[in-house]
Structure formats: structure tokens, C-alpha cells
Amino acid sequence: MRVAIFSTKSYDRRFLESANKGHAHDLVFFEACLTAETSGLAAGFPAVCAFVNDRLTAEVLENLAKSGTRLIAMRCAGFNNVDLSAARELALTVVRVPDYSPHAVAEHTVALILALNRRIHRAYNRVREGNFALDGLAGFDLYGRTAGIIGTGKIGAAVARILKGFGCNLVAYDPVPNPDCVSLAVKYVSLEELFSQSDIISLHCPLTPQTQHLIDSRSLARMRPGVMLINTSRGGLIDTRAVIGALKSSKIAYLGLDVYEEEADLFFEDLSDRVIKDDVFSRLLTFPNVIITGHQGFFTQNALKNIAETTLSNITDFEQGRTCANEVTTDVLRR
Ligand code: NAD
Numbered sequence: 001m002r003v004a005i006f007s008t009k010s011y012d013r014r015f016l017e018s019a020n021k022g023h024a025h026d027l028v029f030f031e032a033c034l035t036a037e038t039s040g041l042a043a044g045f046p047a048v049c050a051f052v053n054d055r056l057t058a059e060v061l062e063n064l065a066k067s068g069t070r071l072i073a074m075r076c077a078g079f080n081n082v083d084l085s086a087a088r089e090l091a092l093t094v095v096r097v098p099d100y101s102p103h104a105v106a107e108h109t110v111a112l113i114l115a116l117n118r119r120i121h122r123a124y125n126r127v128r129e130g131n132f133a134l135d136g137l138a139g140f141d142l143y144g145r146t147a148g149i150i151g152t153g154k155i156g157a158a159v160a161r162i163l164k165g166f167g168c169n170l171v172a173y174d175p176v177p178n179p180d181c182v183s184l185a186v187k188y189v190s191l192e193e194l195f196s197q198s199d200i201i202s203l204h205c206p207l208t209p210q211t212q213h214l215i216d217s218r219s220l221a222r223m224r225p226g227v228m229l230i231n232t233s234r235g236g237l238i239d240t241r242a243v244i245g246a247l248k249s250s251k252i253a254y255l256g257l258d259v260y261e262e263e264a265d266l267f268f269e270d271l272s273d274r275v276i277k278d279d280v281f282s283r284l285l286t287f288p289n290v291i292i293t294g295h296q297g298f299f300t301q302n303a304l305k306n307i308a309e310t311t312l313s314n315i316t317d318f319e320q321g322r323t324c325a326n327e328v329t330t331d332v333l334r335r
Pocket of ligand 1: 078
């Protein structure tokens, strides 16, 4: 099948070309992000492969459908940038990669927790400058602390397993409790209880209209002073301006982000020669107790291999008329 692949980086190309040996699709790589302006590149391609920050709005989907596209193959788990209702209207099939390595994102989450707690980012710079003073680097034992996990699907459950190993008490909120977490002695509580009991709060739920700005000034007011907040899920879960207020008042003592509300204009590109025009993001960078990574939670060799293999298998399933287990339907909007 001819596939137009958007937002391509060298690593996407490498892993997709290698996985394609078992499929023989006709892969055409575009560096451009998929937007209304670039959608014309996919004219005549029955399949379009897109990534997390590609914008599959109703307008883009309409352009694609008009020029012959029938399949949208997301090479990521999240599908919050796909207008699923429009896709259904246009009879476009949407598939994704729901499960490529929950461990990759979970381990990155814990990397942020450890780096923030033990101030590894500051220690690294100090030691390189010959400054071996310890003032300001004191951390806390994770052992015995309460970690609150919001969303205990594949990634949240993997985080729970790791933090259990550190001896943390685990509380969680999820409308659908996960039996694996229950057997780890994770205690399911209300969101209110999670906010008031947790020393560390880690977000692992999808971005939906219900979870947009789940962390705002109201929820921040319910949290413990000095809380650590980690978001490796989707930027829109957090009202960034409210979080900046909570950093200024020291309500939040540690913030770890792998995702950001307006990341589409920043992440995955080398902007080191340019002026960052996003003042909210720039303010976040000024805090010594904030670590931001550019959406790299998924970025392990294992995950890239699995993403490429599943994406191409999804396309093959569609091409051969098989039901694809990884199809995303509008049913998810009703949950
Ligand atoms: P998953 O579908 O296995 O789990 C999501 C869980 O969230 C489910 O258990 C669901 O019941 C729960 N949930 C739904 N609505 C909720 C709500 N209102 N409050 C609390 N929980 C709710 O998904 P996953 O594979 O664990 O991925 C979780 C999220 O991680 C994805 O939605 C994606 O946004 C993000 N992600 C980030 C990266 C990265 O590189 N940083 C990579 C992959 C996924």
C-alpha cells in the first residue's frame, strides 16, 4: 500500500524501513508536520501515517478523504489530535499503536522523579564546574512516601510496579480500576483523596474533554504543600499558568514534564538558534525545581521497533480487509 508518512525524522525512517521488509508497503517520507497546508502532499495516497503532534482536524481529514485517503495510521498511542467524529463521517479508518512499550514511558517517569528529588540536573552542572558543595541538593527517601497515580492503564500500572519496588505507598484514581494494581496493593481513592494524600502525583490518563486541565488552580489548592507533580501523558492535562502560580507560591516543590500544552510549536525540532516566543514555556524554564524533556518518554530502541512493526501490521490488516484490533472508533468518545 502507498503510505504518506508525515513528521518523519531519521530514526522513524530507519525503523519503518527495517520493519517494512516483512510487509513491502510503498513508504514515502515527508519531514513536514501534517496540517491543512501540507495535507496536499498526501494526494493519491490511500494511507497516511501521522505522529503525536500532527493535526488531524476535520479540515485536514476532509482534504485527505477527498484526495483518496482511506486509512489514518497513527504511529503513537494517543489520538487526541484526531477528530474521530469527522473521520467517521468521512469513512476514514483510524488505527494506532496502543501498546509499544509502557515500560519506556514508565521508566522515563521514574527518571524524572529521581532526578528532581536528588537534583541530578543541578549536581551534574555543579560537579562539572568543580563545585562539590551539597547545599540545596538534599532530597527525600522515596521509601514510605505516598505516590498518587492518575490513570492506571498500561503505563500507570508499570509506574506503580516500579514505585512499589522503592517502598512507596500507592494510591490511584481511575474510573476503571486495574486488577494488576489492586493485587499490588494500590489503593483506589477519589481524586480529592488522591490530591490531599499524595507526596508525588503522576499523570497517566488520556487527554479527553473530561481530563482537559485536570490539574488547575482548584485541584492544586487541594494538594499537599511541597508536592511533586509529574506529567508524561499529555500537556493539556495541566493548566500551565496555574502550575506556574503554584511553583511561585512553593505549593509545587518539584515539577517534571515530558509534555506541554503548546508543545506542537516546539518539540521534536532543534530550535537552539531561535528565540522561544512562548512566554509561558520560557517562564517554566526559569525554575530550578522544574525539569522538562521534549516528549521523549516513548523514545527507546525497543519502543521504536515495536511502533514501526505495529504500524505496518495495522496497515497490512487494513489492506487485506482484516479487522484490526488497533482501530480507534468513536466509542472511545462516549467513555
Ligand atoms: P491506557 O489506555 O492503557 O490507560 C489509560 C488509563 O486512563 C485507563 O486505565 C483509563 O481508564 C484511565 N482514564 C481514562 N479517563 C480517566 C480519568 N478521567 N481519570 C483517570 N483515569 C482515566 O493508556 P497508556 O498506554 O497507559 O497511556 C497513558 C497516556 O500516556 C496516553 O493517553 C498518552 O497520552 C500518554 N503517552 C505518553 C507518551 C510519551 O512519550 N510521553 C507515550 C505514550 C503514551
